[in-house]
Amino acid sequence: GDKVKQSPSALSLQEGTNSALRCNFSIAATTVQWFLQNPRGSLINLFYLVPGTKENGRLKSAFDSKESYSTLHIRDAQLEDSGTYFCAADSDTNAYKVIFGKGTHLHVLP
Amino acid sequence: AQTIHQWPVAEIKAVGSPLSLGCTIKGKSSPNLYWYWQATGGTLQQLFYSITVGQVESVVQLNLSASRPKDDQFILSTEKLLLSHSGFYLCAWSPQFNQAPLFGEGTRLSVL
Numbered sequence: 001g002d003k004v005k006q007s008p009s010a011l012s013l014q015e016g017t018n019s020a021l022r023c024n025f026s027i028a029a030t031t032v033q034w035f036l037q038n039p040r041g042s043l044i045n046l047f048y049l050v051p052g053t054k055e056n057g058r059l060k061s062a063f064d065s066k067e068s069y070s071t072l073h074i075r076d077a078q079l080e081d082s083g084t085y086f087c088a089a090d091s092d093t094n095a096y097k098v099i100f101g102k103g104t105h106l107h108v109l110p
Numbered sequence: 111a112q113t114i115h116q117w118p119v120a121e122i123k124a125v126g127s128p129l130s131l132g133c134t135i136k137g138k139s140s141p142n143l144y145w146y147w148q149a150t151g152g153t154l155q156q157l158f159y160s161i162t163v164g165q166v167e168s169v170v171q172l173n174l175s176a177s178r179p180k181d182d183q184f185i186l187s188t189e190k191l192l193l194s195h196s197g198f199y200l201c202a203w204s205p206q207f208n209q210a211p212l213f214g215e216g217t218r219l220s221v222l
Contacts, residue, residue, distance in 0.1 A: 033210060041198055041216050043154075048210035086154060096142075096161070096207055097169050100154040 003027045004089050006101035013077045013108050021085055021104045025068040029089035032063045032070040033098065037084045046072070046085075077108045112137035116201050116214035123191050123221055131186040131217050133201030141203040143184040144211055145176055148198040160184060161207070196221045 005024045013019050023032065034046040047054050049063040049070065058078075063070040070087055084103045091097035113136045123129060135141050145157040147170075158176040160166045166176045173192060177185045184201055198218050202211035 031208065041148075041218070043200060043202075043213040043216075045210040045212065048208075088154070096159050096167065098156050100156075102153045 001026065002102070004087060004099050004101040006085075006087055006104050008104060009102065010105040011107070013074075013081075013106065015077060015079060015108055015110055017077055018073065018075050019077065019106075020074075021072045021087075021106075023070045023087035023089070023101050025070075025089050027068075027089060027099065028092040029065065029068070030092075030095065031090045032061075033088045034061055034070070034072050035086045035088070036081075037086065037103075039083065043086075074106075079108050079110060082106055082108045112141075112203075112212070114201065114203055114212060114214040116199075116217055118217060119215070120218040121220070123219065125193055125221055126190050129186075129188050129191050129195070129219070131199055131201075131219075133184040133186075133214055135182045135184075135203045138182075138203065138205065140181060141205060142207050142211075143178060144202045144204075145184065145186050146200040146202065147172065148200070150197055152197070154200070157186070158184075191221045193221050195219060 007022050032049045036044045047061040051065040053062040058075045060073040086103045088098040088100045115134045117132050143160045146154050148154045156169045160178040163181050174188045200216045201214040204211045
C-alpha cells in the first residue's frame with residue numbers, strides 16, 4: 001500500500017470557506033513537508049514540519065508523529081489557492097529521501 | 111539572493127536518444143541538491159540527491175543518472191531515453207538537509 005496516503009484526492013471549495021487536507025503515514029516519518037503545485041507546474045514549499053504545528057497566514061499545518069498523520073488547514077480559501085497539494089514524509093531509512101503522497105487537487109470556486 | 115535555473119524549459123526527444131538536463135544554483139555555496147520526476151498527471155518521485163560535489167545518491171531506479179560536476183551544478187542524464195521517461199523534471203536545493211527545498215521552474219520532457 002501507499003506509504004503516504006493523502007485525502008481527499010480532489011476537493012472543490014467555495015471562495016471564503018475553510019477546509020482541511022490530510023496525510024496518513026505507514027512509515028515512521030520524522031519530518032513532513034507540504035507543497036502547492038500551481039497549474040504551470042511550479043512547486044512551492046508551504047511547510048517543513050517536525051512534530052508540532054506551524055501557521056502562515058491563512059494556512060496552518062500540524063504533524064503528529066505518534067499518530068502518523070499530518071493536516072493542512074486552509075482558512076478563507078481564495079481563488080489563488082487552487083492547485084495540487086502534496087505532502088511528503090522523510091523515509092524511515094534515510095532522512096535525505098522523501099516519499100510523496102498522490103496529491104489533493106483543490107479547486108476554489110468564485 | 112539565491113537563484114535556481116533549470117534548462118531546457120522543454121524538450122521533445124525520440125526514444126533511444128540521449129538526454130541531458132541541467133540545474134544551476136547561484137548565491138549559495140555547498141547546497142544540498144535534488145532531482146524529482148513527475149509523470150503527467152501523477153505524483154512526484156525523488157530521483158537523486160547530492161550533499162557535496164562529486165557525490166550523488168540514487169533514490170529511485172529509472173534508468174537515469176545524475177552528476178554534480180561543480181558545487182553549483184546538477185546534471186540529469188541518460189544515454190537512451192524510454193517512453194516512460196516522459197514527464198516533468200524538477201531540480202531543487204536546500205541550505206541543509208533539514209530545511210525546506212526551493213524548486214526550479216522544471217523541464218517538461220516528451221519522449222516520442
